[in-house]
Amino acid sequence: MGATPFDFDFDHKRDVYGFAVRPQHLQRFREYAKIYKEEEDERTHRWKDFLDRLADSADLPSTPSIHAAAAGDAESAEKSVKEEHHEAENTDTDTNLEYLKEADGNEELGDVNGEPDDIKGVTSNLEKPKEDSSSRGADCDEDDEEEGEAEERNIKIECVDQVDDNDESIEAKGKPEDFDDVAGNSEKLKEETSADYVTPNKASEEFKEINEGSEEIKVINGGSEGFKDQNGGSKELGEVNNDNFKRFEETPFDKGLLDELEPIKVESWRRVRASLSIIEKMMSSRVVKRNDTANAISGEVATQLASIEEDRAVEETHEGNSAEESYDAEKVDRSQDGAPGDSTSVTLEGDNGGSYFPWREELESLVRGGVPIALRGEMWQAFVGVGARKITGYYNKLLDERTDVLDEKDLKDQVVNEQKSSPKKDPKPEKWKGQIEKDLPRTFPGHPALDEDGRNALRRLLTAYARHNPSVGYCQAMNFFAGLFLLFMPEENAFWGSGGGH
Amino acid sequence: MASRRRTLLKVIILGDSGVGKTSLMNQYVNKKFSNQYKATIGADFLTKEVQFEDRLFTLQIWDTAGQERFQSLGVAFYRGADCCVLVYDVNSMKSFDNLNNWREEFLIQASPSDPDNFPFVLLGNKVDVDGGNSRVVSEKKAKAWCASKGNIPYFETSAKDGINVEEAFQCIVKNALKNEPEEELYMPDTVDVVGGNRGQGSSGCC
Numbered sequence: 001m002g003a004t005p006f007d008f009d010f011d012h013k014r015d016v017y018g019f020a021v022r023p024q025h026l027q028r029f030r031e032y033a034k035i036y037k038e039e040e041d042e043r044t045h046r047w048k049d050f051l052d053r054l055a056d057s058a059d060l061p062s063t064p065s066i067h068a069a070a071a072g073d074a075e076s077a078e079k080s081v082k083e084e085h086h087e088a089e090n091t092d093t094d095t096n097l098e099y100l101k102e103a104d105g106n107e108e109l110g111d112v113n114g115e116p117d118d119i120k121g122v123t124s125n126l127e128k129p130k131e132d133s134s135s136r137g138a139d140c141d142e143d144d145e146e147e148g149e150a151e152e153r154n155i156k157i158e159c160v161d162q163v164d165d166n167d168e169s170i171e172a173k174g175k176p177e178d179f180d181d182v183a184g185n186s187e188k189l190k191e192e193t194s195a196d197y198v199t200p201n202k203a204s205e206e207f208k209e210i211n212e213g214s215e216e217i218k219v220i221n222g223g224s225e226g227f228k229d230q231n232g233g234s235k236e237l238g239e240v241n242n243d244n245f246k247r248f249e250e251t252p253f254d255k256g257l258l259d260e261l262e263p264i265k266v267e268s269w270r271r272v273r274a275s276l277s278i279i280e281k282m283m284s285s286r287v288v289k290r291n292d293t294a295n296a297i298s299g300e301v302a303t304q305l306a307s308i309e310e311d312r313a314v315e316e317t318h319e320g321n322s323a324e325e326s327y328d329a330e331k332v333d334r335s336q337d338g339a340p341g342d343s344t345s346v347t348l349e350g351d352n353g354g355s356y357f358p359w360r361e362e363l364e365s366l367v368r369g370g371v372p373i374a375l376r377g378e379m380w381q382a383f384v385g386v387g388a389r390k391i392t393g394y395y396n397k398l399l400d401e402r403t404d405v406l407d408e409k410d411l412k413d414q415v416v417n418e419q420k421s422s423p424k425k426d427p428k429p430e431k432w433k434g435q436i437e438k439d440l441p442r443t444f445p446g447h448p449a450l451d452e453d454g455r456n457a458l459r460r461l462l463t464a465y466a467r468h469n470p471s472v473g474y475c476q477a478m479n480f481f482a483g484l485f486l487l488f489m490p491e492e493n494a495f496w497g498s499g500g501g502h
Numbered sequence: 503m504a505s506r507r508r509t510l511l512k513v514i515i516l517g518d519s520g521v522g523k524t525s526l527m528n529q530y531v532n533k534k535f536s537n538q539y540k541a542t543i544g545a546d547f548l549t550k551e552v553q554f555e556d557r558l559f560t561l562q563i564w565d566t567a568g569q570e571r572f573q574s575l576g577v578a579f580y581r582g583a584d585c586c587v588l589v590y591d592v593n594s595m596k597s598f599d600n601l602n603n604w605r606e607e608f609l610i611q612a613s614p615s616d617p618d619n620f621p622f623v624l625l626g627n628k629v630d631v632d633g634g635n636s637r638v639v640s641e642k643k644a645k646a647w648c649a650s651k652g653n654i655p656y657f658e659t660s661a662k663d664g665i666n667v668e669e670a671f672q673c674i675v676k677n678a679l680k681n682e683p684e685e686e687l688y689m690p691d692t693v694d695v696v697g698g699n700r701g702q703g704s705s706g707c708c
Binding site for chain 1: 538541
């Protein structure tokens with residue numbers, strides 16, 4: 001490690017993404033890096049301004065009022081948590097955070113007035129900012145203090161349950177042992193960890209997802225969401241998960257107690273920050289509305305169930321460009337009638353009238369101007385609607401459960417699928433395993449993020465996708481896409497963002 | 503036209519994923535080896551000027567992706583090849599076993615005019631690994647395979663240490679030119695029509 005992606009680090013000869021600059025290009029890189037940094041600062045500023053205004057004008061119909069300060073805090077806290085996570089786990093580019101921090105510092109100067117009545121994604125907490133500022137470079141200290149103050153002020157405003165929300169968010173990242181009051185959740189968790197439980201479990205997950213989806217769309221509150229994050233965060237080996245869940249079973253769902261539990265799991269799922277949730281909501285809701293306009297945002301379970309199905313069909317078109325070809329002609333046709341051209345304009349011009357999202361044109365132009373690196377990962381997720389696609393526990397189930405059980409149980413299925421796509425293939429399931437192993441060290445070789453932990457994450461991500469979509473399995477070049485996603489977002493977000501939704 | 507045909511040699515490198523196709527190509531062209539190659543997606547190519555029997559050729563080396571599913575792209579890449587280099591890893595039996603598939607697939611997709619005599623060269627790569635202790639495909643076995651396919655030239659190489667790479671590509675050039683005399687029969691006509699203003703036109707007589 002040591003190099004600092006997402007930073008303009010001339011000495012380490014890496015670009016902002018952490019890729020080594022070739023010696024013959026170093027000179028030019030240095031010349032242009034400053035210009036790029038200026039442009040990036042400008043972009044950051046414009047986005048910050050936009051998001052602030054977005055949050056301020058949050059009295060839009062059915063739009064949650066997210067206060068700018070709260071959003072800002074969410075950003076900072078999430079970043080600091082992310083940083084902490086990265087440093088602790090060495091998974092991703094711990095180095096990429098310096099840039100984030102800088103941008104963060106710039107963004108923190110927003111106002112702190114008003115009522116933060118939606119704190120779902122707000123992760124303001126009292127410890128993190130201190131660590132944050134201490135670990136941050138000296139040039140950012142001022143910003144950090146301001147940020148810390150802002151957060152404290154916020155917390156004063158917030159009532160107790162909102163603080164709980166904060167705890168949740170934090171724990172979803174660093175200390176995942178956090179359950180909310182949903183008693184049924186414990187059962188579900190047990191189910192998810194038991195290897196022989198497949199179909200009904202999925203149904204219940206979908207149900208969960210629906211709940212989550214509706215929460216996200218309505219952005220009502222943060223309640224009962226932390227547990228999902230926690231669950232999504234359990235990407236460690238099945239044994240660890242089981243241990244973990246046993247403890248939950250024995251422990252009353254008392255937040256105070258749970259808070260004491262040791263963080264066992266690595267962060268692998270992170271919610272998109274609050275300030276982007278409006279955009280995410282829009283992206284999700286246009287999909288919902290496509291299917292059932294009347295009930296689109298009602299949050300009713302039945303409606304959501306249908307619309308999420310539609311959701312996947314629609315978004316398949318958009319994602320077909322990257323991870324895979326859109327091989328399902330039927331779905332493509334269905335979604336294309338409303339969605340020709342590039343995904344951005346499509347989504348923006350979707351079913352939502354201009355009056356509904358009066359800022360969509362500005363957003364469009366901002367996107368065309370480029371998304372600041374600090375925001376990019378989350379912006380991608382917001383646009384894809386990762387939160388709405390996610391089926392809690394599915395990712396881990398793909399990884400954990402099927403590793404042992406799959407070979408007998410799903411063998412037939414998979415063979416059929418494999419042969420459908422390529423008749424010449426061995427009738428051997430998971431034959432892509434070897435290919436993935438070969439490609440792990442050949443994905444962004446030398447990039448600091450792809451150390452052992454980074455490769456493990458990449459392996460899991462590719463494996464999960466291959467199992468999720470066995471007719472495609474693994475294809476070379478997915479490793480680069482997946483690797484890129486991992487530079488910008490946690491593992492499970494990357495899964496749902498990179499094609500896991502269909 | 504005649505001159506272009508003769509000075510550009512298109513060579514395709516085929517073989518399983520990870521046997522060292524990219525490394526071989528880079529060792530030959532750039533005289534460098536890196537542990538940090540990226541997986542090749544689709545195909546890539548490098549060119550190198552080579553001198554052979556007083557003539558200068560541009561060797562266009564196509565490095566292909568080893569993953570099976572990229573074979574569907576083969577038609578586009580294989581066509582017009584003058585020589586096909588098959589690579590396997592002497593430490594991987596599977597990569598050796600797949601040679602038949604690669605060869606047949608190439609012949610199907612490239613559909614050369616004379617498949618039986620199309621020049622192949624076989625390279626057994628990574629002989630350096632573990633001092634040869636992890637080797638699973640014997641030289642004898644490889645040579646037997648070559649003999650069964652019409653005496654394909656065989657080289658044991660190490661892209662890492664640069665062993666036999668130069669020799670192998672010299673042979674590749676030589677074999678790529680083997681097909682040429684046949685085509686030269688057609689050249690005079692072409693040259694006459696175009697006119698004698700191409701210097702290289704005379705070199706065809708050599």
